[in-house]
Amino acid sequence: MKNLVKQQPFANRVSAVPQSFIREILxxxxxxxxxxxxxxxxxxxxxxxxxLEESAAKVFQTQGAKALQYTVTEGLHPLREYISGRYRKxxxxxxxxxxxxxxxxxxxxxxxxxxxxxxxxxxxxxxRPTYLGALQCLSMFxxxxxxxxxxxxxxxIDQLEAQLWSNPIKLFYGIPNFQNPTGIRYSLQKRLDAxxxxxxxxxxxxxxxxxxxxxxxxxxxxxxxxYLPDQTILLGSFSKTxxxxxxxxxxxxxxxIIQKASIMKQASDLHSGNLAQCILLQFLQDYDFDNHIAxxxxxxxxxxxNMLECIGAYFPRSVQYTKPEGGMFTWVKIPEHITSRMLLExxxxxxxxxxPGDTFYASDPDAHTLRLNYSNVDVYKMRNAMxxxxxxx
Amino acid sequence: MKNLVKQQPFANRVSAVPQSFIREILxxxxxxxxxxxxxxxxxxxxxxxxxLEESAAKVFQTQGAKALQYTVTEGLHPLREYISGRYRKxxxxxxxxxxxxxxxxxxxxxxxxxxxxxxxxxxxxxxRPTYLGALQCLSMFxxxxxxxxxxxxxxxIDQLEAQLWSNPIKLFYGIPNFQNPTGIRYSLQKRLDAxxxxxxxxxxxxxxxxxxxxxxxxxxxxxxxxYLPDQTILLGSFSKTxxxxxxxxxxxxxxxIIQKASIMKQASDLHSGNLAQCILLQFLQDYDFDNHIAxxxxxxxxxxxNMLECIGAYFPRSVQYTKPEGGMFTWVKIPEHITSRMLLExxxxxxxxxxPGDTFYASDPDAHTLRLNYSNVDVYKMRNAMxxxxxxx
Numbered sequence: 131m132k133n134l135v136k137q138q139p140f141a142n143r144v145s146a147v148p149q150s151f152i153r154e155i156l157x158x159x160x161x162x163x164x165x166x167x168x169x170x171x172x173x174x175x176x177x178x179x180x181x182l183e184e185s186a187a188k189v190f191q192t193q194g195a196k197a198l199q200y201t202v203t204e205g206l207h208p209l210r211e212y213i214s215g216r217y218r219k220x221x222x223x224x225x226x227x228x229x230x231x232x233x234x235x236x237x238x239x240x241x242x243x244x245x246x247x248x249x250x251x252x253x254x255x256x257x258r259p260t261y262l263g264a265l266q267c268l269s270m271f272x273x274x275x276x277x278x279x280x281x282x283x284x285x286x287i288d289q290l291e292a293q294l295w296s297n298p299i300k301l302f303y304g305i306p307n308f309q310n311p312t313g314i315r316y317s318l319q320k321r322l323d324a325x326x327x328x329x330x331x332x333x334x335x336x337x338x339x340x341x342x343x344x345x346x347x348x349x350x351x352x353x354x355x356x357y358l359p360d361q362t363i364l365l366g367s368f369s370k371t372x373x374x375x376x377x378x379x380x381x382x383x384x385x386x387i388i389q390k391a392s393i394m395k396q397a398s399d400l401h402s403g404n405l406a407q408c409i410l411l412q413f414l415q416d417y418d419f420d421n422h423i424a425x426x427x428x429x430x431x432x433x434x435x436n437m438l439e440c441i442g443a444y445f446p447r448s449v450q451y452t453k454p455e456g457g458m459f460t461w462v463k464i465p466e467h468i469t470s471r472m473l474l475e476x477x478x479x480x481x482x483x484x485x486p487g488d489t490f491y492a493s494d495p496d497a498h499t500l501r502l503n504y505s506n507v508d509v510y511k512m513r514n515a516m517x518x519x520x521x522x523x
Numbered sequence: 524m525k526n527l528v529k530q531q532p533f534a535n536r537v538s539a540v541p542q543s544f545i546r547e548i549l550x551x552x553x554x555x556x557x558x559x560x561x562x563x564x565x566x567x568x569x570x571x572x573x574x575l576e577e578s579a580a581k582v583f584q585t586q587g588a589k590a591l592q593y594t595v596t597e598g599l600h601p602l603r604e605y606i607s608g609r610y611r612k613x614x615x616x617x618x619x620x621x622x623x624x625x626x627x628x629x630x631x632x633x634x635x636x637x638x639x640x641x642x643x644x645x646x647x648x649x650x651r652p653t654y655l656g657a658l659q660c661l662s663m664f665x666x667x668x669x670x671x672x673x674x675x676x677x678x679x680i681d682q683l684e685a686q687l688w689s690n691p692i693k694l695f696y697g698i699p700n701f702q703n704p705t706g707i708r709y710s711l712q713k714r715l716d717a718x719x720x721x722x723x724x725x726x727x728x729x730x731x732x733x734x735x736x737x738x739x740x741x742x743x744x745x746x747x748x749x750y751l752p753d754q755t756i757l758l759g760s761f762s763k764t765x766x767x768x769x770x771x772x773x774x775x776x777x778x779x780i781i782q783k784a785s786i787m788k789q790a791s792d793l794h795s796g797n798l799a800q801c802i803l804l805q806f807l808q809d810y811d812f813d814n815h816i817a818x819x820x821x822x823x824x825x826x827x828x829n830m831l832e833c834i835g836a837y838f839p840r841s842v843q844y845t846k847p848e849g850g851m852f853t854w855v856k857i858p859e860h861i862t863s864r865m866l867l868e869x870x871x872x873x874x875x876x877x878x879p880g881d882t883f884y885a886s887d888p889d890a891h892t893l894r895l896n897y898s899n900v901d902v903y904k905m906r907n908a909m910x911x912x913x914x915x916x
Contacts, residue, residue: 139727140783141642141664149786174588182591183583190576195567198575198766234627234770234792241791245663249534266790270638271534334532373591375797377627390533393542397659398634399627403796404768 147269150262151489155474158483165515167484167502170310170458173433174506176426177373178413185412189405197408203396204388205232205380206407212414213366213380223356231388231395234402236340236367236379238395240264243301243336243363244271245394246387252300255293257285259461259490259499261310261338264303273300275492280309282452284316287323294331301334306354308341308457311490311501315455318351325357332361340367340379343423345456346431360384368410370458371423376406430458430505433512437504440513444520458505461487464523469497476522482515540662543655544882548867551876558908560877560895563703563851566826567899569819570766571806578805582798590801596789597781598625598773599800605807606759606773616749624781624788627795629733629760629772630656631788636694636729636756637664638787639780645693648686650678652854652883652892654703654731657696666693668885673702675845677709680716687724694727699747701734701850704883704894708848711744718750725754733760733772736816738849739824753777761803763851764816769799823851823898826905830897833906837913851898854880857916862890869915875908 152168159166189197204210210227217223233239240263248254248271256264258277268275276293279286284306293299306316316324328335337354355364367379381391395401437460441451450463464470470486477483487499504512545561552559582590597603603620610616626632633656641647641664649657651670658668669686672679677699686692699709709717721728730747748757760772774784788794830853834844843856857863863879870876880892897905 139640141638141640141645144639144783144787147786147790150789171593174592177588177591179583179587179591183580186579186583187576190572190579194572195570195766198570198572198768199567200564200762200767234795237790238792245534246537247532247534252534263790263793266786270787270790369593373588373798374593374793375591377792377794377796390537393540393659394537394663396543397540397630397656397663399631399770399792400656401770403627403770403799405766405802406796406799409798 143270143272146272147266150266152262152485155483155485158478161481164481164483165507165511167482167504167507167515169503169506171503171506172370172374172426172458173429176429178417178422181413181417182373182409185416186409188416189408189412193408197405199404201401201404201407203392203401204228205230205402206411209407209411209414210380212411220350221353221356223353225382229382229385229388231381231391232402232407233379233381233395234399235369235374235377236338236365236381237263237267238398239363239365239379239381240267241270241398242381242391242394244268245398246390247301247334248273253297255299255302256492257304257309258492259311259487259496260303260492261305262489264338265490265492268303277492280312280314282314284314284320285324287320287327290324291327294327294333299331299333301336302328303336303338305338305341307339307351308344308454308459310341310457311459311485311487312461313452313454313457313459314461315351321351321354325354328354328358328361335362336365337362338365340365340370341457342366343371344427344430344458346427346434347455355382363387371426372410372413376403376410378402378406378410433504433507433509434460436509436512437502437516440516440520444517446520446523449523458503460502460504462500462502464498464500466498468523470500471497473500473522477519480518480522482519536663536665539665540659543659545655545878548876548878551871554874557874557876558900558904560875560897560900560908562896562899564896564899565763565767565851566819566822569822571810571815574806574810575766575802578809579802581809582801582805586801590798592797594794594797594800596785596794597621598623598795599804602800602804602807603773605804613743614746614749618775622775622778622781624774624784625795625800626772626774626788627792628762628767628770629731629758629774630660631791632756632758632772632774633657633660634663634791635774635784635787637661638791639783640693640727641666646690648692648695648726649885650697650702651885652704652880652889653696653885654698655882657731658883658885661696670885673705673707675707677707677713678717680713680720683717684720687720687726692724692726694729695721696729696731698731698734700732700744701737701847701852703734703850704852704878704880705854706845706847706850706852707854708744714744714747718747721747721751721754728755729758730755731758733758733763734850735759736764737820737823737851739820739827740848748775756780764819765803765806769796769803771795771799771803826897826900826902827853829902829905830895830909833909833913837910839913839916842916851896853895853897855893855895857891857893859891861916863893864890866893866915870912873911873915875912
């Protein structure tokens with residue numbers, strides 16, 4: 131019997147996964163003369179390079195070969211204890227380390243969640259718009275996506291109830307703090323309203339929180355997890371606070387879920403980088419994390435202010451935009467007579483790039499939106515580029 | 524509508540994945556008074572700790588923040604060039620770097636292959652017995668496993684032809700060099716015979732080669748990939764030659780497959796550790812890899828010799844075992860009147876552990892087999908433990 135190499139080798143899930151348009155744009159961004167608002171990159175100026183260098187040296191000297199051997203799938207216990215302690219300090223939450231799984235970036239947590247929960251055809255509820263990486267990852271598991279509109283202060287509660295009422299939802303995925311791509315933070319009221327519905331409908335909630343530490347005022351709003359610890363999977367990451375190149379994030383959930391997620395993780399990559407975990411842990415033990423984050427917040431706040439000022443000064447009045455209180459992005463709606471792809475085509479000639487917003491929709495994309503990143507743009511160059519962008523609009 | 528948190532939250536694939544018995548045994552191995560033949564661990568004595576320490580310091584000094592930022596999904600280009608060059612040097616193979624994808628250990632390559640190729644119910648052909656991590660990983664994609672007996676010199680060609688003839692096979696997965704768990708290497712004749720069948724039936728071949736560099740004589744046999752580059756996916760790893768804690772391996776295949784695998788990888792963990800890749804690359808540029816591997820080979824050869832001598836001296840004549848010419852394992856068949864689980868129960872009381880062979884079968888396990896690891900056992904302690912094991916048998 132002839133086999134399948136030539137005829138139709140790929141699995142059905144492959145065609146379900148959208149390719150990232152961002153990747154294509156980022157290839158343009160490699161040209162140093164291009165000014166990019168496109169990336170989702172933290173600013174490398176604030177990576178603790180010297181501190182990590184010293185941490186690495188210490189790891190090699192004190193642990194040597196141990197840091198280079200295979201390690202446990204769940205991740206280094208002291209690192210999980212550190213994360214537990216951080217939630218206790220920031221939110222008063224008691225999370226035992228064995229309810230924490232270290233992942234290869236929080237992107238991997240999405241893959242593990244897909245593996246754990248999604249059968250083909252299951253309904254997965256998303257914010258509209260949402261994080262492209264979640265669209266890509268969850269698509270591999272061939273769910274049916276349902277959407278809830280994101281308003282300026284969070285989910286449309288009417289739409290959320292309508293969705294939960296009319297469909298069996300396998301899980302909800304959202305980013306309540308400084309969402310990617312919009313920069314929106316759910317208000318306290320919206321959190322409470324959403325939580326009441328999730329409780330009523332017994333919905334599994336995936337709360338992705340990579341930007342929660344990067345908030346510009348001092349008071350974090352309570353996590354959805356705080357209200358619904360038994361039915362929430364909370365994701366975190368060191369990529370935005372320390373460095374993405376370590377590929378370290380985490381997943382928090384009840385013991386049953388973490389146990390099963392560990393089996394899936396073992397099958398997926400055995401464990402996350404041992405050396406990277408050791409270096410990160412050494413850094414967290416030896417340096418003041420709050421102090422480090424304060425620097426990032428301060429810098430990003432200035433960059434955010436600068437960008438909002440520029441929008442106010444150079445963009446037409448008809449443009450709407452979000453005013454993020456944290457994170458790395460603002461979200462812009464441009465007038466109906468131009469699409470953001472048209473705008474990008476024009477702006478690329480001026481060596482300015484951004485991500486057209488249509489990329490971030492599970493269905494029926496809004497062609498008149500764009501995402502602007504402010505965390506990784508030089509303040510002086512930003513002003514000039516924003517002026518040109520405003521003129522083009 | 525009430526949702527699914529409490530009723531049946533997990534996806535169907537979850538119950539298909541076997542938990543690793545090895546993990547459970549390895550918890551016992553954490554006790555330092557236990558002598559373990561159980562692990563699949565390389566010997567940390569031969570990790571190039573000082574060299575990696577210097578490489579890390581150099582990376583921080585010369586690249587700094589760049590090594591800590593996000594990077595491309597495919598992996599660092601010079602690292603892919605290095606791997607390409609290594610195959611040219613060892614086998615005379617010309618593999619362009621864009622046919623190489625860096626993975627988070629070669630375990631991740633299995634996950635990507637499952638994602639790319641396996642629809643539920645597809646037939647996947649395995650060696651009998653086979654690598655437990657492949658059983659675990661591929662199970663997530665709910666294939667039907669078919670098996671081909673492994674004889675002392677490789678696949679049973681009759682069984683291989685029977686399987687290929689009677690079933691549409693989505694892919695074959697095998698470890699031709701110093702297989703895990705058996706230590707068997709396919710002979711040249713068996714390679715040629717298998718290749719002829721794979722060509723005839725147009726079978727997609729996954730050739731897993733983590734141990735290929737650790738060969739005790741000097742002449743590697745040609746890879747299946749050399750004969751069938753268009754229909755083979757070749758996997759490699761730095762875990763056995765440099766250090767597993769870096770979590771770096773690779774996948775080689777034609778451009779179409781690598782392109783699609785990159786999209787799957789992006790969805791799965793964005794990219795493998797950037798810092799780890801930079802450190803590894805620096806090591807490969809600054810030090811003599813062949814010289815490093817020669818040390819490992821030499822040490823493992825002595826350990827292998829020691830173990831085979833002990834089996835000859837202390838195990839009953841009725842015991843059969845493989846005589847590996849590379850890699851880290853030997854495979855033992857004990858008499859029918861005892862099972863390896865019974866033996867393990869007894870040997871654990873003597874603080875000696877190993878992995879019962881039944882763990883390594885997709886179906887119908889042979890209860891009278893066991894895997895012994897010799898790479899990570901102290902030579903002096905080995906002798907005494909083997910004497911006790913022989914007595915227990």
